[in-house]
Amino acid sequence: MAQPAALTLLDLCLDVKQSLKSTFTNSFLLIAEIAECKENYSGHCYLELVQKEGEGDQIIARAKAAIWKSSYRMIKPYFFSVTGNYLCAGMKILVTAQIDFHELYGFNIIIKDIDPNYTKGDLSRQRDETILKLKEDGVFDMNRSLALPEVVQRIAVISSENAAGYEDFLDQLLQNEYDYSFNVTLYQSIMQGSEAPASITQALDAIHNDIDHYDAVVIIRGGGAVADLNCFDQYWLASNVAQFPLPIITGIGHEKDDSVTDLVAHTRLKTPTSVADFLIQKSLRFESFIDESFSGLIDFCRDIMLKKNYAVHTFAGKLNTLAVNRINFQHQYLIKKTGQIFSNSQQLLLKKNFKLELAEGFIKANDPEKLLKKGFVIPVLNNKKVDIHSVSLQDVLEFQFYQGRIFAKVEKIIPDASNL
Numbered sequence: 001m002a003q004p005a006a007l008t009l010l011d012l013c014l015d016v017k018q019s020l021k022s023t024f025t026n027s028f029l030l031i032a033e034i035a036e037c038k039e040n041y042s043g044h045c046y047l048e049l050v051q052k053e054g055e056g057d058q059i060i061a062r063a064k065a066a067i068w069k070s071s072y073r074m075i076k077p078y079f080f081s082v083t084g085n086y087l088c089a090g091m092k093i094l095v096t097a098q099i100d101f102h103e104l105y106g107f108n109i110i111i112k113d114i115d116p117n118y119t120k121g122d123l124s125r126q127r128d129e130t131i132l133k134l135k136e137d138g139v140f141d142m143n144r145s146l147a148l149p150e151v152v153q154r155i156a157v158i159s160s161e162n163a164a165g166y167e168d169f170l171d172q173l174l175q176n177e178y179d180y181s182f183n184v185t186l187y188q189s190i191m192q193g194s195e196a197p198a199s200i201t202q203a204l205d206a207i208h209n210d211i212d213h214y215d216a217v218v219i220i221r222g223g224g225a226v227a228d229l230n231c232f233d234q235y236w237l238a239s240n241v242a243q244f245p246l247p248i249i250t251g252i253g254h255e256k257d258d259s260v261t262d263l264v265a266h267t268r269l270k271t272p273t274s275v276a277d278f279l280i281q282k283s284l285r286f287e288s289f290i291d292e293s294f295s296g297l298i299d300f301c302r303d304i305m306l307k308k309n310y311a312v313h314t315f316a317g318k319l320n321t322l323a324v325n326r327i328n329f330q331h332q333y334l335i336k337k338t339g340q341i342f343s344n345s346q347q348l349l350l351k352k353n354f355k356l357e358l359a360e361g362f363i364k365a366n367d368p369e370k371l372l373k374k375g376f377v378i379p380v381l382n383n384k385k386v387d388i389h390s391v392s393l394q395d396v397l398e399f400q401f402y403q404g405r406i407f408a409k410v411e412k413i414i415p416d417a418s419n420l
Contacts, residue, residue: 140263166220185213
């Protein structure tokens with residue numbers, strides 16, 4: 001059996017080209033996700049489109065696409081005016097397209113038009129789904145529930161070192177008119193595009209390693225296209241911000257809409273300079289609170305002192321009256337007691353005086369001179385008065401009379417006068 005004639009590669013490609021032309025005679029609608037988007041210097045836009053499936057977002061289809069300059073110069077501004085974004089990776093688009101197959105360059109999808117409302121709706125849907133998932137995870141309000149210190153001085157900043165917004169933040173914060181001191185540490189990160197979520201998350205991890213060194217985290221970037229901010233709607237980044245154990249303040253430079261990261265952060269501000277002013281005003285409010293508290297304390301102490309002074313004066317007046325009354329009472333008591341003592345003393349003196357007079361009379365009555373005049377004599381031995389019991393035989397006694405003395409030797413002692 002004869003083998004069929006073999007096709008050349010060119011024949012095959014031309015057959016495929018002809019088959020595609022006959023099948024896709026008209027333009028058609030196509031839904032796909034942008035995996036890569038590059039704008040050529042010539043004005044053409046080249047894309048890689050994919051279709052994903054399952055929870056792991058597994059890619060199940062992939063194709064190249066192009067928007068020629070003649071179409072792209074009209075599609076680009078219109079798409080931006082409706083969505084606020086430029087075409088970028090991660091977007092889902094609804095396009096009007098045609099199939100192109102070239103024997104040298106292969107299969108390609110030529111995009112004639114893009115429906116921006118579909119993308120806008122899909123972005124909004126993705127954003128809503130991210131918010132819903134964060135709430136279902138129970139983390140949406142976690143960072144906002146943290147207490148922000150009254151004075152935030154130790155600040156970890158996530159930004160790009162060369163970003164104008166970071167420079168503006170530093171100038172506003174460190175050159176403040178109140179001379180408040182702030183300690184700022186920069187953690188460099190990519191702040192836009194598809195690589196930003198992972199980069200910012202890595203910066204948060206680095207801050208977490210030194211978490212005791214900081215009061216709060218600040219995430220800032222300068223102005224830019226709204227499309228550059230899509231990364232802040234990414235679930236994993238927002239989840240990390242929501243669950244971070246320090247308060248996070250954002251100032252990522254867009255004023256109309258809040259990103260999901262803004263929504264889960266502790267405090268959302270519009271610009272980097274707004275963040276700096278917020279931190280300065282917090283310090284100013286705290287200083288004012290301290291001043292007011294100090295003034296209030298002084299007033300309170302003054303009021304207490306006035307009340308206590310009045311109480312002291314009042315008590316002193318009462319004490320003076322009590323003292324005067326007590327002194328008068330004691331004075332009258334002393335007068336009374338003095339009179340009683342004087343009266344008792346007088347009586348006692350009279351009694352004692354009477355006894356003295358009696359004693360004086362007795363003494364005078366028993367005066368030796370008077371006794372001697374009456375005929376009594378006083379026997380003396382060795383200048384001492386003696387009695388019968390103190391005299392011995394042969395003692396020489398001196399007998400004192402009123403008008404003289406007689407010496408006599410004892411010849412005989414008779415104790416009992418009844419023997420005379």
